[in-house]
Amino acid sequence: MVRLYKTDNMQKTRIIKDKTAQAVMFALTLISILMVVVMFVGLYLKSAPVLEERSLWRLLTSSEWRPMKGEFGFLPFIASTLWVTFVAILIALPISLLTAVFLTEYAKSYVKKFVFPALDILAALPSVIYGVWGVLVIVPWISKHVAPYFMDFSTGYTVLAAGIVLGVMVIPILVSLFIEVFSSVSMELRESSLALGATRWQTTKKVLFRRTYPGIIAATVLAISRAMGETIAVLMVCGCVIGIPNNFLDPCYPIPALIANNYGEMLSMPMYEAALMFAALILFFVVLVFNLISRIVLYRLEKRLGS
Amino acid sequence: MWIAMLIVFGFVISVIWTVFSKGMKAMSWDMISKLPGGGFYIGKEGGFLNAIVGSLYIVGASTVLGLIISIPVVFFLNVYLKRDSKLAYTARMAFDVLFGVPSIVYGAFGFTIMIYFGLRTSLLGGIIVITLLIIPIFIRTMDEATRNFPGDILDASFSLGATRWETLRVVLRQIAPGIATATLLSIGRAIGDAASVMFTAGYTDSIPTSLSQPAATLPLAVFFQLQSPIPEVVDRAYAAALVLTVIVLILSISSRFITNRFSKNKI
Numbered sequence: 001m002v003r004l005y006k007t008d009n010m011q012k013t014r015i016i017k018d019k020t021a022q023a024v025m026f027a028l029t030l031i032s033i034l035m036v037v038v039m040f041v042g043l044y045l046k047s048a049p050v051l052e053e054r055s056l057w058r059l060l061t062s063s064e065w066r067p068m069k070g071e072f073g074f075l076p077f078i079a080s081t082l083w084v085t086f087v088a089i090l091i092a093l094p095i096s097l098l099t100a101v102f103l104t105e106y107a108k109s110y111v112k113k114f115v116f117p118a119l120d121i122l123a124a125l126p127s128v129i130y131g132v133w134g135v136l137v138i139v140p141w142i143s144k145h146v147a148p149y150f151m152d153f154s155t156g157y158t159v160l161a162a163g164i165v166l167g168v169m170v171i172p173i174l175v176s177l178f179i180e181v182f183s184s185v186s187m188e189l190r191e192s193s194l195a196l197g198a199t200r201w202q203t204t205k206k207v208l209f210r211r212t213y214p215g216i217i218a219a220t221v222l223a224i225s226r227a228m229g230e231t232i233a234v235l236m237v238c239g240c241v242i243g244i245p246n247n248f249l250d251p252c253y254p255i256p257a258l259i260a261n262n263y264g265e266m267l268s269m270p271m272y273e274a275a276l277m278f279a280a281l282i283l284f285f286v287v288l289v290f291n292l293i294s295r296i297v298l299y300r301l302e303k304r305l306g307s
Numbered sequence: 308m309w310i311a312m313l314i315v316f317g318f319v320i321s322v323i324w325t326v327f328s329k330g331m332k333a334m335s336w337d338m339i340s341k342l343p344g345g346g347f348y349i350g351k352e353g354g355f356l357n358a359i360v361g362s363l364y365i366v367g368a369s370t371v372l373g374l375i376i377s378i379p380v381v382f383f384l385n386v387y388l389k390r391d392s393k394l395a396y397t398a399r400m401a402f403d404v405l406f407g408v409p410s411i412v413y414g415a416f417g418f419t420i421m422i423y424f425g426l427r428t429s430l431l432g433g434i435i436v437i438t439l440l441i442i443p444i445f446i447r448t449m450d451e452a453t454r455n456f457p458g459d460i461l462d463a464s465f466s467l468g469a470t471r472w473e474t475l476r477v478v479l480r481q482i483a484p485g486i487a488t489a490t491l492l493s494i495g496r497a498i499g500d501a502a503s504v505m506f507t508a509g510y511t512d513s514i515p516t517s518l519s520q521p522a523a524t525l526p527l528a529v530f531f532q533l534q535s536p537i538p539e540v541v542d543r544a545y546a547a548a549l550v551l552t553v554i555v556l557i558l559s560i561s562s563r564f565i566t567n568r569f570s571k572n573k574i
Contacts, residue, residue: 015470021471025380025383025387029394029398032377032401033401033402035401035405036401039416094311098310098311098312102308102311115315118315118316121319122318125555127500127526129322129499129548129555131533168318171318226407229409232526256409260414263418276415287408288408292400
């Protein structure tokens, strides 16, 4: 009897341990999920003063930026962000798409052995390093070799410089997302296409792309949201001149750079702080929406194509 | 396609070459063993030991904290919850979103929290923000490793009468390489992130002696000193960039090595 009682007790402690662990883990999970909400609410509350003063529409479409007079028009920064992101995707998309197709459809395994570590390195390098590279290589290159064809003089700190640096930073993300998307297409589909006499490229075009185009778009959207939030590297090469860029050789001033540059001094002015928080809120919101949409598309695709 | 590949390789080589050629010239023993003399922005002497130590403090502490928080979450998602659980779906979605949130937003958000609690730019602030930043990376990478975990093993463990808590030991052993990779990845991200520590950890010339003092970090050492008009200071930035790159390269290579090496022993 005594022995049985003991095991009974032990059984109980085991179950209690299990339940306690469950409760703790559940709490931790919940807290980390709530982080999304907390961040949104926190940023919103902080930016409330400026939202009360000016209408949302005016904040987003005005190009007057005079913090001293309380004028906060975000249009130049939004336009800069869009320009830079556009250039970055324009550069990164074809390169990464072709690289991903090559790696999944064409490449022999020994080629992959070289390419994957290279992509790893690109992905791992911190953005400051890209910034240094941009300042030392891309900016002088643009100033000396690209800009002279179009204008008299350019410092090189331009939309194009920021776009190139960002584009390179986005490539590894895009490639790994594309590879994930492409490898969800079953081998049988490819083989049946090849068996019908299609060449590899035809198979890629007609089977792979057609089958995965929602995934390709979703991956691109994800990369766009990544590119929009990149700070340090862009800050170092964008020129930081407030104004709406008219072409790709104008300097620009994207939202993250704005936040990073002005954060220290803003504490003295509550309105200024609110405006910068609003900038962070815009970024957060855009990234949130883009991420949700593209992740849902990717999940669905994975489920549909998954064997 | 070969051209696309060559372009990618060209970028890799160009970036690495730039950092190494500039960094090697500027590199010396003093750089990594001395504090900056006469201010990091104008002082011509010394190195950036403060940034190295500051980065190590922040990254070390937040990696440990991140592991403590994220391992239970991963277990909860994979062992405690059913495969098609709505909560697990929502959680994965939330972490994907958090993973995508730019670090500058983390920085801004962390800064407001710090003000709320009356903290000033400090080592503690940096640690908190970097922890928040790397938790989604930890969870996503470990989750990826755990999701492929065969359900049969779980069932076998349960059928022997083990509780879910006891089953974790089995799972832990199986996903250990996954945890190692996730840790290396997170360290790489944590050590290179500048935007989030800019406002939260600040920058100083000295090595912090308590949690409430500001701390210098490697990426910021590169960023601030590169803008200096004095060549010696810019050299310091190059050397710091070299150190940062070497650390990140080692991390990246060893994480790939671990994945290749230990995935063989997996069931």
